[in-house]
Amino acid sequence: MIDMNRLVMVAVGLMLFSACGQPAEKSKQHAKHEPVTVGADKDEHGCIGSAGYTWSQLKKECIQIFNEGFRLNPVAIDKGREVVSAFLLMSDDQAKVELFLPNDDHHSVLLNKTGDLNYGNETYRYDAKKSILYIKGKVAYKGNVE
Structure with missing residues (x-):
């Protein structure tokens, strides 16, 4: 009977010791997958990207470009793929437009007025009359002009 009690005590002791190590392992895994709080992703200008805000060089403030x-x-547009739009913002005096391209690391590009309702630089040209954006001389984006 004493040997049986010792055997049970040893078995229970081993189970307790083996169970002690697992919660620490789970807490490490849990810490790696902490959710990011919405609003905690401010950029260098203080704009909250998860809320749709981006910095505008023209307005000198965070805006929702959409x-x-x-x-x-x-x-x-490739069939079956989502449409990812570009956006334009015109200065109040219409001397410049700010171009926001999808998937662009520079966030936005300023284009100076080059002629009547035309804006551009060496890479981009925007024809405001036709609402067409040319990239390296080729039509890339078009707006709805009514």
């Missing part, structure tokens, strides 16, 4: 800008949709 609410304030003019939408330009790509001319070439």
Whole structure:
């Protein structure tokens, strides 16, 4: 009977010791997958990207470009793929436009007025009359002009 009690005590002791190590392992895994709090992703200007805000060089403030800008949709759209638009924001004096391209690390590009309703630089040209954005001389995006 004593040997049976010792055997049970040893078995219980081993189970307790082996169970002690697992919670620490789980807490390490849990710490790696902490959710990011919305609003904690401010950029260098203080704009909260998860809320749709981006810095505007023209306005010198954080804006939601999809609410304030003019939408330009790509001319070439692959079937079954989502449409990712570019946006334009015009300065109050119409001397410049700010171009927001999807997937661009520079966030936005300023284009100076080059002629009547035309804006551009060496890479981009925007024809405001036709609402067409040319990239390296080729039509890339077009807006809805009514």
